[in-house]
Amino acid sequence: MTTETLTPPEQGVPDMNNMRKIAMWVFLGSEVLFFGSLITTFLIYRTRVGDGPSASQVFDIPFTSISSFILLMSSLTMVLAHHASFRKDWRQMRVWLLATAALGMVFLAGQVFEFTEFVDHGLTVTTSPFGSSFFLLTGVHGAHVAVGVLLLAATAFMSFSGRLRDGEGMNVEIIGLYWHFVDIVWIVIFTVVYLLQV
């Protein structure tokens, strides 16, 4: 690809960090199709509510707008964490990593609250194809956020021991790629699943 990879500094020693970044991009390409299929399933079933409640009857747009805003802010803190790791300011980096994880957890808490509200209104996975596809799509997205929170927390705590220091900047950058991707997917979900359905 680049001249850097064609003439490695030491022959036979590939640039690990560069490869991990490529791998994350490739993996995210796969995730696009994954969420694409889930969103398609939802769009086919969005009006098939059977006897259960419809989207406009259960969705609380102001609430979800706030939790969406919180998730978007976590992308800002993620950028700050990456920037700090770039400057090798490990203390700042840890602060922003943990802030990102915390914002992610607030978003998840909001999702749990929202789910229980919907169940109270009579919308479950077995109510209607709308319910099945809504909970699967948002649930899978929530699981992605949860994995991201774990990765962020693990990186922050492991940086205390100094074990990952060599590749730390790259770790943060790769997790950042993942985190921003999950955020972008939420922007699509919030638009397509929430705003367009009420």
Add this chain to the structure above:
Amino acid sequence: MATLNPPREELHSSGPAREGVWGWLTTTDHKKIGILYGGSAIVFFLVGGIEALLIRVQLAVPNGEFLSADSYSQMFTMHATTMVFLVVMPAAAAFTNYFLPLLIGARDVAFPRLNAFSYWVFLFGGIFLTTSFFLGGAPDGGWFGYAPLSTQLNEVVRMDYWALGLQFVGLASLLASVNFITTIFAMRAPGMTLMRMPVFVWMALVINFLLLFSLPIITVGLIEVFLDRNLGTLFFDAANGGDPILWQHLFWLFGHPEVYVLILPAMGVVSEILPTFSRKPLFGRSFVIFSGIAIGFMGFGVWAHHMFTAGLGPVAEAAFALTTMFIAVPTGVKIFNWLGTIWGGSIRLATPMLFSLGFIAMFVIGGLSGVTHSIAPADWQQTDTYYVVAHLHYVLFGGAVLGLLGGLYYWWPKITGKMLHEGLGKIHFWSILVGFNLTFAPMHLLGLNGMPRRTYRYPEGLGFEFWNFLATLGSFLIAASMLVLFWNIYRTWRRGEVAGPDPWDGRTLEWTTSSPPPVYNFAQIPVVEHEDDFWHRKYTTSEDGTSVAIDPPPNMDLEPDANIHLPSPSFYPALAAAGMFVILMGLVYLPWGLVAVGAGFLATMWGLFGWSMEPLTREDH
């Protein structure tokens, strides 16, 4: 980081870091993982072959009594599932694992432990699918698992095994695709530009992009089938507003790219074999590469030709009929490229060459019957008949399997250091070619005469008897021909002729190393100056256009580099995969299986945690 400075005498042995079973369990060497993939594919080929023979015995005579309807459904479902996911895909993965780094001049793949993890996930997935025979019955809803048949609950666990098993095997392929794509983009030797890469590597790149983008689609579909079965969701429940056609779209959006995942490896292998045995470069090399890329893109635009009878309407059917006819163009182009390669070459009809020529001939027949399916009204007549069975076996057996067997004969000397016996190889080729055509050519006639697929018996007096009996005879000839291969392998293991590094006068980098290659592949990372670089190191072209050997021949006995970094063996990938196997087993037997899910989760976490904490190379030599 450990620095391995191997002694001189190690050059001619691929001495693993650890011996025995533990060595294989913990290996991160792409060559050993390739051998594991290949060995597993052969074992599963026996399983899938026995299933096929049972089907043929049942159909040999009208009103067959050999299998019940129930066990027949299990047999055809598992035959297809096994052959597609546990034989052809891992066989291709075996060659990709072993030869991709060698062909691009690398010492390993990008992520050796991820590579090992992919293999163990695949193996446990295969074991999971196959053990279902002994645990309440194997999947019986067809390899395509059409909803709502696959979501009906009356057969307890069978399609759970299918939904989870495919998910698991798919995970292995997905991780492998990330690994191989990264390897190709980041680990090529100096001078190995993309267009200088061997065609086999190019096909591997296309295949892995196909897998990368198609597997997530089937993943979603399989999750929905599993939830419909176990949680009572309504994705494919037509009575409550669900749409079974959605499953067909999700499945074939994966399933059709998957078809190219199965055939492109064989095309890559043949594109390596034909130039070697014709002593000519591949004709229109860049055209073959761009045709492969075109197939990759167009492969995502033809899926609904599997659904012409699902009632999509004339516009959709016409559109998909056209795209299906179009995709025959880049495929047909390759046929002419291969013929052009042979044309005027000095041809050696060694066994790999015979298999490649057999591949071309059989694939043309299968391709032509495939084009007849693109005409939607004809397809309405042919669908769900034996005509389709004939077509798919001509491309997948006559195409993919013959091509991969050619690869086996071609690369066997490189992998083991010994030559397979040529005479036995030729007996194998001719008997499998005759047996294959005896088995599947009659199915064209049976199908056009209206014999339906997937029915376990047929009545007397419809004219099906003779052709079915012939097909059964042919299937046993195929089985006998495989015994010749196994005898050949055994004989070679006992007293095979030593191959030397370059037995076929090869053109690509893998032939520059010893046979088998040393653990570090290349003593010094090669610097590539041409397409078919090794050929250009051995030969130059004289003024009248003939190849003249360069004197003196290239020095292949190089001092190994002082700094060679190799991945250490690791136990964690196998542990994590085993933990995930336990999770799957638990998920089949919900709710009690939750205990197993918990235990498996802990083992998986232990494996992944240990893996992430363990440095890639450590001082243990």
